[in-house]
Amino acid sequence: MSKIDLSTEEKIKDAAKKIFLEKGFGSATTRDIAECADTNIALVNYYFRSKEKLFLEIFRESFVETFAPAARILEDNLPLEAKIYKFVDHMTELLKRDPLLPMFVFSEMRDENSKMCELASHLNTDKSARFQEQLEEEAAKGNIRKTDFQQVEVSLMSMVLFPFLGMNMLKAKKNMSTEEFYRFVDERKKNIPEMILAYLRCRE
Amino acid sequence: MSKIDLSTEEKIKDAAKKIFLEKGFGSATTRDIAECADTNIALVNYYFRSKEKLFLEIFRESFVETFAPAARILEDNLPLEAKIYKFVDHMTELLKRDPLLPMFVFSEMRDENSKMCELASHLNTDKSARFQEQLEEEAAKGNIRKTDFQQVEVSLMSMVLFPFLGMNMLKAKKNMSTEEFYRFVDERKKNIPEMILAYLRCRE
DNA sequence: GTCTATAACGGGATAGAC
DNA sequence: GTCTATCCCGTTATAGAC
Known part of the structure; x- marks a missing residue:
């Protein structure tokens, strides 16, 4: 399954892992993650409730x-x-x-x-x-x-x-x-x- | 020279060291530092220009x-x-x-x-x-x-x-x-x- | 040098339309 | 499920009185 076929939830999680590992919790932003997952902040919170x-x-x-x-x-x-x-x-x-x-x-x-x-x-x-x-x-x-x-x-x-x-x-x-x-x-x-x-x- | 006699600049620097070492740049705030140095944000920026x-x-x-x-x-x-x-x-x-x-x-x-x-x-x-x-x-x-x-x-x-x-x-x-x-x-x-x-x- | 007040910005989170 | 618009808060930085 290619990356583009991942569910939105999976894309967000992958993006979050990348961003959090690079920057740590404090310096990572929900915006970074949403952008990296190619979606928006609302969806990040929809799937995971909070940063x-x-x-x-x-x-x-x-x-x-x-x-x-x-x-x-x-x-x-x-x-x-x-x-x-x-x-x-x-x-x-x-x-x-x-x-x-x-x-x-x-x-x-x-x-x-x-x-x-x-x-x-x-x-x-x-x-x-x-x-x-x-x-x-x-x-x-x-x-x-x-x-x-x-x-x-x-x-x-x-x-x-x-x-x-x-x-x-x-x-x-x-x-x-x-x-x-x-x-x-x-x-x-x-x-x-x-x-x-x-x-x-x-x-x- | 006891801690209380330090110049404001030195107090701020000591506080900054403590806070930055504990939390890192990203998670530390100028407020933390000012409070820890027993002064205010304006003075932190007065002495050091920026975080x-x-x-x-x-x-x-x-x-x-x-x-x-x-x-x-x-x-x-x-x-x-x-x-x-x-x-x-x-x-x-x-x-x-x-x-x-x-x-x-x-x-x-x-x-x-x-x-x-x-x-x-x-x-x-x-x-x-x-x-x-x-x-x-x-x-x-x-x-x-x-x-x-x-x-x-x-x-x-x-x-x-x-x-x-x-x-x-x-x-x-x-x-x-x-x-x-x-x-x-x-x-x-x-x-x-x-x-x-x-x-x-x-x-x- | 020191303080108070506030401007300017960026962050997390949510409401509500679709 | 998805998006736009917006709220609200905390943060940095500075203006201006003392």
Whole structure:
């Protein structure tokens, strides 16, 4: 189905996603969205009641249906090394398709009292601590060093997400084109797991 | 000099910094700033001409005078290991004093065409490639592995900055208090250099 | 330098015709 | 479902009195 055949509601939602991800809730306007969807403000409110309701729908989808599931790869049932490679690879590919996603999610959680923070802690129910158990098991077997799993988890997330959060800074500082940036994050698919695994495995 | 003795101009600037860092340019209002500085909108415009001019001054100071100098520790003249520890320590202490700084800088650079991106690439003049040279020298001596210095640099930055960018996400997901968060990043002062150095030193 | 009042504008939302 | 016209509010900026 080509883009032109989408229902008005779908066109508005697609436009809203694009605009909100580019500008954030505060700087995006209903006018932007309507224009981008090739309709008018009245229809945006007809389908979604308000800018805020529309936004919450986009945020929920981005976070709950896209971001969180990818992060959950760490809870999969896979050997440690394979899992880390899979996580970095899948997450990187996801972010290459949707490079503004991390900044969108995190910038809307800048205010500690925002609805988005509430939403995120709400979704904090399924804590299958498989990754933590796995690190502890491997450490007990002597395969890796004993370590704080939260530190490892955050470092892993950091190294994958940060380049996208600081994409324009990186491009500015290193004079990178978009293609070079994507090559750079592709190289990290090998680099990041190597670093994590070197840390976990090397004695000291 | 106590806060109450500051000149009106200084009070406005302090207030503007606080408000802009909390909300970003788009969501901050001149009213917020005036109220926070305990004056009125007219005076804000009297001293700074417009919201945008005020903002640019705050951004310049935050970026040029605070953020960039800290990042430049990597170009210091120090042995590799000591330098990495110093960088992580100093940067973490800076961010503990100003935890909103990374999100402020990066979120304002979300739009590729923003003035802030221009500013950042403008400041891209002093590229003393001391850190790069150092990694290459040590690799030539066989002390560390041969590696892409940009990957190492970005990973290092990632691990230090990311927790502050995702502070509220982290707090929500891990049910952390502010104190626990600060304890967490303090532990990373040891953890991050260990990871980088394990990667650089371990053969494979 | 400081304040009050107001102009000029842009934003979200809705009424009502079709 | 769709559109035009409009309302109402918050925002930036400034004029003008003190």
